[in-house]
Each structure stands twice: as structure tokens, then as C-alpha cells.
Amino acid sequence: MIKLGILGVGDLTEKMVRGLLRDAGEMEVFLSPRGREKACTLSRDLSCRVMPDNQAVVDAADIILIGVRPGQLIELAQQVTLRNDQKLISLVSGVSVNELRRLFGIQRCVRAMLSYAAEINRSTVAIFPADAEAQALLRPLGNLISLASETEFELATVSACMNGWFYFLLHDLQHWLIEKGLPPERARALVTSSMEDCAAYAKHQDSLPIRDLGQSIATPGTFTAQGLEMLGLHQANAAWNAACEVVFDALLTQSGRGSLCNLDTAEH
Ligand SMILES: NC(=O)c1ccc[n+]([C@@H]2O[C@H](COP(=O)([O-])OP(=O)(O)OC[C@H]3O[C@@H](n4cnc5c(N)ncnc54)[C@H](OP(=O)(O)O)[C@@H]3O)[C@@H](O)[C@H]2O)c1
Incomplete structure (x- = not known):
């Protein structure tokens, strides 16, 4: 027991x-x-x-x-x-x-x-x-x-924050669909299912780099490639990297300091 x-x-x-x-x-x-x-x-x-x-x-x-x-x-x-x-x-x-x-x-x-x-x-x-x-x-x-190490664990914590950010991404994508006319429940089903099937296929094809899976979909002339180019122009991924960096820095500072003073704002 x-x-x-x-x-x-x-x-x-x-x-x-x-x-x-x-x-x-x-x-x-x-x-x-x-x-x-x-x-x-x-x-x-x-x-x-x-x-x-x-x-x-x-x-x-x-x-x-x-x-x-x-x-x-x-x-x-x-x-x-x-x-x-x-x-x-x-x-x-x-x-x-x-x-x-x-x-x-x-x-x-x-x-x-x-x-x-x-x-x-x-x-x-x-x-x-x-x-x-x-x-x-x-x-x-x-x-x-x-x-394998404390630093790896801090990186896993950043990854746990990504989990939280995904909700906001899903929200924004759902709301774009709603604004264009989809009922909320179908928009929600589409974006959550799309995220799920992407994760499931990336897990299934675990010997292929995740980027290659994306490239195999975003081939030249496709609508996916057209949208991806726009994401690149807006540096969408750079914003995600910046968010990761700021959290990772804060975690390293906090654990390196070994002090729990002034942590009231550093929750998760
Ligand atoms: N939420 C997440 O998604 C998430 C994810 C990963 C990790 N974490 C980590 O998990 C921890 C908890 O997060 P949370 O969001 O679940 O926090 P939370 O909802 O604020 O829960 C903390 C609980 O601990 C109680 N508490 C505070 N001091 C106590 C004491 N001395 N003795 C007994 N209970 C006490 C609080 O009671 P009062 O309300 O009375 O203060 C509250 O019920 C954090 O350290 C965070 O870094 C959170």
C-alpha cells in the first residue's frame, strides 16, 4: 500500500x-x-x-x-x-x-x-x-x-511552459476560424485535432527530424508553403524562441542562486 x-x-x-x-x-x-x-x-x-x-x-x-x-x-x-x-x-x-x-x-x-x-x-x-x-x-x-541533469530538468520546465503557450496559440487559431464563420465547437475540434494528429505523427515517425515532416507537407506551390512563408516573414518562431530564453534564464538564475527569496512572482 x-x-x-x-x-x-x-x-x-x-x-x-x-x-x-x-x-x-x-x-x-x-x-x-x-x-x-x-x-x-x-x-x-x-x-x-x-x-x-x-x-x-x-x-x-x-x-x-x-x-x-x-x-x-x-x-x-x-x-x-x-x-x-x-x-x-x-x-x-x-x-x-x-x-x-x-x-x-x-x-x-x-x-x-x-x-x-x-x-x-x-x-x-x-x-x-x-x-x-x-x-x-x-x-x-x-x-x-x-x-539526465538539473539543467535538462530546467529545460523540461521551459517545455512545460510551452504546454501553457499552446493553449493561447490554439485559442488564436480557433478564433480566426470562428471569425471567418465556423461555429466555435467545430473550430475547437479542428484546431485541437490538428495539434493532436501532428504530435501523434511526429511520434510515429520518430526517426525523421520533425522539420523534415513539416517540409514534406510544405512542398513548393502548396498552400501550407504559402502560409509558412508568411510565418517566416513575421518571424513567428523567433517570438517563441524569445519566450523560451526568458523563462530558461529566469530558471537558471533562480536555481543557481539557490535562494528562495523574492520568488513570489516566479511560479510556473
Ligand atoms: N499550475 C501548473 O500548471 C504547474 C505546472 C508545473 C509545475 N507547477 C508548480 O507546482 C507548484 C504548485 O502550482 P499550482 O499552480 O498548483 O499552485 P496553487 O494552485 O497556488 O497551489 C498551491 C497550494 O499550496 C497551498 N499552500 C501554500 N503554503 C502552504 C503550506 N505552508 N502548507 C500547506 N499548503 C500550503 C496553497 O494554499 P493557500 O491558497 O492557502 O495559499 C495552495 O492551496 C508551483 O511550485 C509551480 O511552480 C505548476
Whole structure:
């Protein structure tokens, strides 16, 4: 029986708990009381227990999942004492494994990065360092990718931000279709399906560079090529690169500094 404690019941951990308990065999979940509305809803919908305080969560669990925001981590660390035989899995962006070890006083610390699709067991599940127990726990939530270094993990965090940006891209494309006359539900179905089938085919053809797949569609004289030329003229991809750079810089600065001061604005 896995005993999982959640410290920080928020937007992401709520979805992870729903995904974990969808077809979890033997798992008990203990929730911290803050974020009370979400914690109470989870305990009503699923077999979770809301504990009286954070230490009670720690005392009941073998694996502790941390889902507070970066600026809330120091306060949380001061409220709990973990046992050496426990494992900590942190979702907190930009906080290194060494910093987690220092704050919580235990060695077995793992970082994980997921998306809201954890709720439907379709999230990217990035993990560092590789850890069999953490991987076994989180694998049901989606597509597990184990990163080889802390820097790789920060890059995975940038990739998780791309996931958020894709929603805005999809929104804009959907709304272009709507403005031209498509009903919203059909416009939504078209753009989401198009994104899905692109990802599925790129995965299927994994020996081909993704660019080659695009080039094989955007051959000279096609409408795809005509639109691609316009995207190039507007430097559409340069804007995405700039967004990635700014987030990556911020993450490296934050984790390199090893300090959790002034992190209130650096969430995810
Ligand atoms: N959201 C995402 O898409 C996403 C994706 C990847 C990673 N992350 C990372 O995941 C973490 C959580 O993000 P989120 O968006 O889920 O945050 P969130 O919705 O703000 O949830 C944080 C929760 O932690 C609670 N909390 C704060 N301090 C606490 C303490 N000392 N003890 C117990 N609970 C405490 C908060 O309660 P109060 O409301 O009472 O403060 C809130 O319920 C962040 O570190 C972020 O970097 C988020």
C-alpha cells in the first residue's frame, strides 16, 4: 500500500490526485488542510483524508508530494520534520534537488514537472533524478521522461511552459476560424485535432527530424508553403524562441542562486 502525502493542495496537485486515484490499486492519500475547498472536494469525491496539519500528513505518509508555490516553500519546510526513510517529490519550479535536501533535511529528493493533463492520465511527466519509486508512482499520469541533469530538468520546465503557450496559440487559431464563420465547437475540434494528429505523427515517425515532416507537407506551390512563408516573414518562431530564453534564464538564475527569496512572482 503506497501512502502518499500531499503538502499544498492546489491547481496541479488536485489534478494529479484525480489521475492517481483513477485506477490506482493500493494507494492512500493524505492531504494538507490549506487550499481547504479543493482538499474537501477531493476527500468527498475520492478516498483521500484531509489531515489536521502538515506534520500529520508527513507522519502518515511514505512519499511526500510538494505542490506549494516557490515563495511558499521556506515556510512549508519550517512547518514539517521528515524522516530519513521518506521520499520527497517536488513540483516546485526552479528549486534544485540540493536546495530541497537542504530545506527538508532528507537525501531522497526528486523533482517532477507535470501538466493539467495529469487529471486524465495524459500529462508529460518529467523527472530528475531517475528514481524507480517516484517513476512507478507517477507513470500512470502520462508520458514519463527521465532527465539526465538539473539543467535538462530546467529545460523540461521551459517545455512545460510551452504546454501553457499552446493553449493561447490554439485559442488564436480557433478564433480566426470562428471569425471567418465556423461555429466555435467545430473550430475547437479542428484546431485541437490538428495539434493532436501532428504530435501523434511526429511520434510515429520518430526517426525523421520533425522539420523534415513539416517540409514534406510544405512542398513548393502548396498552400501550407504559402502560409509558412508568411510565418517566416513575421518571424513567428523567433517570438517563441524569445519566450523560451526568458523563462530558461529566469530558471537558471533562480536555481543557481539557490535562494528562495523574492520568488513570489516566479511560479510556473
Ligand atoms: N499550475 C501548473 O500548471 C504547474 C505546472 C508545473 C509545475 N507547477 C508548480 O507546482 C507548484 C504548485 O502550482 P499550482 O499552480 O498548483 O499552485 P496553487 O494552485 O497556488 O497551489 C498551491 C497550494 O499550496 C497551498 N499552500 C501554500 N503554503 C502552504 C503550506 N505552508 N502548507 C500547506 N499548503 C500550503 C496553497 O494554499 P493557500 O491558497 O492557502 O495559499 C495552495 O492551496 C508551483 O511550485 C509551480 O511552480 C505548476
